[in-house]
Amino acid sequence: MSPTLILFMKEPVAGAVKTRLARGSGGDGVGFARAARLHRIFTDSAIAQVHAGARLGLWRPMAAISGPAGGFFERTLKARQWQVVRQSRGGLGARMAAAMSAAPKGPVVIIGADAPGLRVAHLRRAIDRLRGCDGVFGPADDGGYWLIGLSRTRGAPDLFKGVRWSTKYALEDTIASLPGTFRTRLVDPLTDIDTPRDLKRAGPRVYLRSGTLGC
Numbered sequence: 001m002s003p004t005l006i007l008f009m010k011e012p013v014a015g016a017v018k019t020r021l022a023r024g025s026g027g028d029g030v031g032f033a034r035a036a037r038l039h040r041i042f043t044d045s046a047i048a049q050v051h052a053g054a055r056l057g058l059w060r061p062m063a064a065i066s067g068p069a070g071g072f073f074e075r076t077l078k079a080r081q082w083q084v085v086r087q088s089r090g091g092l093g094a095r096m097a098a099a100m101s102a103a104p105k106g107p108v109v110i111i112g113a114d115a116p117g118l119r120v121a122h123l124r125r126a127i128d129r130l131r132g133c134d135g136v137f138g139p140a141d142d143g144g145y146w147l148i149g150l151s152r153t154r155g156a157p158d159l160f161k162g163v164r165w166s167t168k169y170a171l172e173d174t175i176a177s178l179p180g181t182f183r184t185r186l187v188d189p190l191t192d193i194d195t196p197r198d199l200k201r202a203g204p205r206v207y208l209r210s211g212t213l214g215c
Helices: 019-023 032-055 072-079 092-102 120-130 170-176 196-207
Strands: 004-010 060-066 083-086 108-111 135-139 145-150 184-186
Touching: 004 032, 004 092, 019 032, 019 196, 032 060, 032 072, 032 120, 060 072, 060 092, 072 083, 092 108, 108 120, 120 135, 120 145, 135 170, 145 170
Parallel strands: 004 060, 004 108, 060 083, 135 184
Antiparallel strands: 108 145, 135 145
């Protein structure tokens, strides 16, 4: 059964996206306008990678979007025959659980749109590993994760319960919320760009688009 790959994303509205990157600490923030532009670059790149894999038949593409209804990304992705849903209300765990429930039967993988190093090969490896286990995670440098995948052959009723989001414990807590009998594996670590420090560590490569919506 073909896996579903869900891209979690927000419309690039200044002041509503990448606020930690915009504000920074100690005067190192990039400002709301620049943060929104960077968010758009990261999201365009993530869309291109997911779309490229979908065209190869590796997965079904799905977008879970928050932000202005009928926005640019929603219209564009529907035109490219992606399944598009609006994110539910609630915290991140509740919204990811709802998106998983909205996906067709079979394995499901969720990724964010703020890891500019993401490539089709990373996603392909994650799905390959998911075939031999119950769950797969792509760790981020900050203790969170850029990818979560479930085979959905067994239930996980407490998934995301007690997760300390936006902390160095997010990955650890999410794995702990799975049943103790679950077999989980990790894939390539990537850098999420959430703060000015992340941006500086990633370097100039974050400004290079690996693809565009026109791919």
